[in-house]
């Protein structure tokens with residue numbers, strides 16, 4: 071039975087696309103060489119009911135699986151089973167059992183860009199209370215002093231928060247091409263002539279500077295220039311040594327420092343610029359949790375950054391922004407080298423035809439999930455809420471699609487950075503995600519985690535813990551020092567919350583990005599059982615689990631915590647009053 075379940079984890083997803091098929095080829099074929107023991111234990115502990123279903127794998131050499139049946143009292147009674155099936159039929163849902171009713175928490179995380187609308191103490195607090203999980207600092211704007219202030223405020227918030235800590239993501243400016251400063255916004259009208267110059271000048275009604283000296287060399291007559299992600303477009307008509315003359319095709323209002331893209335082309339600049347290295351060092355000094363690296367084109371740049379971080383002794387995860395046309399042929403190697411990816415739809419939809427964006431979004435999410443990497447969907451999610459208090463129906467659908475596709479997080483940019491309704495935008499994202507997730511219970515297919523976890527014992531335990539918690543409709547409780555096991559569980563997308571206990575504040579903060587994880591700081595004691603009891607009591611005290619509720623409890627991972635007692639351990643426990 072156990073062996074069949076393991077194979078089930080790697081079953082082919084019939085709806086998979088080409089990238090998934092590629093990942094399928096990498097799937098593990100061999101078993102895990104572990105010994106499974108199903109045994110019952112009736113010891114009662116303070117705040118914890120009977121240990122009903124421990125599954126423990128001892129460290130062992132390869133042996134055939136040996137399965138012991140559950141004790142009769144662990145098998146639900148016949149009438150309970152009938153009631154359970156009736157509930158399933160009524161709800162049209164295959165995972166929520168009658169064993170327990172866990173509290174519903176939002177699983178998809180929310181990334182908020184912090185800017186002039188939200189960079190105060192009051193707004194950081196209110197954003198966090200409204201549902202922000204990750205604060206994003208866009209290094210294309212502001213300076214180190216203003217970003218430092220935000221980092222300090224988030225850390226101050228985290229110091230007093232329990233289960234709701236906020237991760238910090240530093241987004242590099244990268245080799246982005248932007249128009250220069252204008253004294254005030256100007257109107258571009260279709261048919262008019264307009265010039266971009268590489269000279270550092272303040273813009274006028276018919277000319278603006280560009281921040282990239284090779285711009286003149288990179289563009290050719292006939293190229294289509296997109297301003298502000300395609301809000302305006304201009305056709306290149308002629309070039310001189312330092313300027314590019316264009317005809318405005320689609321006009322609009324041009325403001326200071328807007329994105330400039332050439333349709334179908336990536337700038338021939340290194341992905342990490344001198345300014346970026348300076349910002350990266352600022353991130354190391356401030357111990358941020360994630361870098362979002364702009365305009366990554368190949369895996370080499372990710373390796374370069376990871377080497378730098380290792381030499382600096384910095385434990386910061388690297389999220390690659392997929393936004394460059396050049397990155398698409400290298401998607402697999404780029405994502406393999408990284409800790410996760412962001413579908414940066416703004417620049418992506420400017421460098422590539424816009425109709426490619428939803429297709430790439432789906433494929434990038436699928437690829438990340440098959441490889442056990444985090445994935446964020448970004449840009450324009452609630453764009454109209456920058457100026458309006460309610461979203462368009464299309465924006466609501468866009469969030470629902472990202473949630474259904476299995477993104478770890480959805481992101482707000484201008485909506486929270488400089489919009490009029492930042493808190494309302496977060497609330498909309500929260501409620502739409504929660505509502506969508508409620509329709510998905512038990513329907514999320516398990517990802518093929520590919521070769522990253524090939525033959526790793528923890529992979530099998532994550533799979534079985536997910537099966538157990540889905541079958542009986544429980545939350546999962548995991549103990550993790552590095553975050554590895556919690557992240558692995560998250561990729562299996564169990565239907566209940568993953569309560570991840572860690573004794574590292576940094577890990578608690580990092581886990582804020584991952585789907586379904588509620589990370590809680592806890593000092594681990596030398597004794598495993600004492601720690602389990604303390605963790606369940608804490609969950610109960612905070613109303614995260616209720617008396618009578620079951621939880622699936624996991625102790626596994628790359629660095630098992632209580633190594634002397636066992637390396638891997640899954641149990642089902644019933645929470646009961648002291």
Ligand SMILES: Nc1ncnc2c1ncn2[C@@H]1O[C@H](COP(=O)(O)OP(=O)(O)O)[C@@H](O)[C@H]1O
Nearest residue numbers: 183184185186208210211212216483484487488
């Ligand atoms: N730290 C900041 N300081 C000032 N303005 C900011 C900051 N972060 C964001 N903004 C403003 O919010 C807008 C939307 O944020 P974002 O989408 O991250 O930027 P962009 O689209 O320019 O890359 C920016 O264009 C900028 O006007």
Ligand SMILES: C=C(OP(=O)(O)O)C(=O)O
Nearest residue numbers: 393414415416417448449
């Ligand atoms: C997220 C994006 O990047 P940025 O906001 O840095 O332009 C994007 O292009 O969609």
